[in-house]
Amino acid sequence: MNILVFNAGSSSHKSCLYQLGDALPDSPMGTPPNPLWEAQIDWQQSPPLLTALGAGETVEIELADDDWAEAISQMLQTLHQGKTAVLSALKEIDVVGHRVVHGGRDYQESVWIDDGVRAAIARLIPLAPAHNPASLEGIHAIDQQLAEVRQYAVFDTAFHSKMPDAAALYPIPQAWTDIGIRRYGFHGISHQYCSHRAAQLLDRPLADLRLVTCHLGNGCSLAAVRGDRSIDTTMGFTPLEGLMMGTRSGSIDPSILTYLMRERGYTPEQLDHQLNKESGLKGVSGLSSDMRQLKPAMDKGHPQAKLAIDIYIHRLRAGIAAMTASLGGLDALVFTGGVGENTALVRNRVCRSLAYLGIELAERESGTSDRDIAAQHSAVRVLVIHAQEDWQIAKQYWQLRR
Helix, strand or coil, rough: CCCEEEEEECEEEEEEEEEECCCCCHHHHHCCCCCCCCEEEEECCCCEEEEEEHHHHHHHEECCCCHHHHHHHHHHHHHHCCCCCCCCCCHHHHHHEEEEECCCCCCCEEECHHHHHHHHHHHHHHHCCCCCCHHHHHHHHHHHHHHCCCCEEEECCCCHHCHHHHCCCCCCCHHHHHCCCCCCCCCCHHHHHHHHHHHHHHHHHHHHHHHEEEEEEECCCEEEEECCEEEEEEECCCCCCCCCCCCCCCCCHHHHHHHHHHHHHHCCCHHHHHHCCCHHHHHHHHCCCCCHHHHHHHHHCCCHHHHHHHHHHHHHHHHHHHHHCCCCCCCCEEEHHHHHHHHHHHHHHHHHHHHHHHHEEECCCCCCCEECCCCCCCEEEEEEECCHHHHHHHHHHHHHCC
């Protein structure tokens, strides 16, 4: 069974191929199997860069700036051509799973893709304009090159779709709620994987755990997970709400927008660009959206880099406290994503500020894989878990087979 996973993000496109038996593997402690092949297109590079790994080899290919379809075609070629080839032909792929950011109210679980699903993903583009189009492009690319292969969609919003109304609904006129304006939440695939992995690492039933999962990358969100359900989260109607992010502002006073439109002449398109592309760490620091560049700048005395990190941590710890309140307590705090996994500064400062919850870190971290970094006597466990959205998407195939 060859399962190809397409994971289209706002700044990159990741794909991988899992070669598995007919049954879902039961590996030790839930550790995901390694993909047979994987590739990533980094759209933040200029020109965009395709990196593919397979058959023990790595290749890097510079791509045209504006030809998305050709980039996907070149990525698929590395599956069966050149040094990274692991298949003799694309027709050996049995099924393709796609990450789709926004499923709206209609999709609360993974589904096989048909014309109706394609139309729904397109209809929801205004709610996820940086993501849903990329998912459709990926689906279309498979339609063109592997017309007979079945495809399924795994929605980032699905894990949050059963939040209680008190968390999911905004205090707005009922007429707005009736047309679908509500809190959907995102990064659900990552939050779901991390909650299951946390239960494995702690050797406790997931149903008994109160977890706050922190997905911290270019986009950032938190989820309060209880009983294998997301009961609260920080992102809302769109991925702009909530925490400060790489280039996104997160939550701000909505009157700022009406002020800028009325007094400064901003258009909706200008506001959308400023809030999604020019805010967050990038906007405050004036340097970069990348924590790996901001920390050295802060250490060298750059005041705006320090301010950006201070705001980021202030909002993150406030968000964690809010999620903890929704849970009525906390058993484990989970960090994942590029920043969550690799930036000890963020984890340490956040956890120190939450000592009143009984969180205490070990004096020294050990290991680089999934791990518990809390002190032995800490009342709350603190886990670092490698993001495995691709494997979570692949696993959904077995759910759909039932």
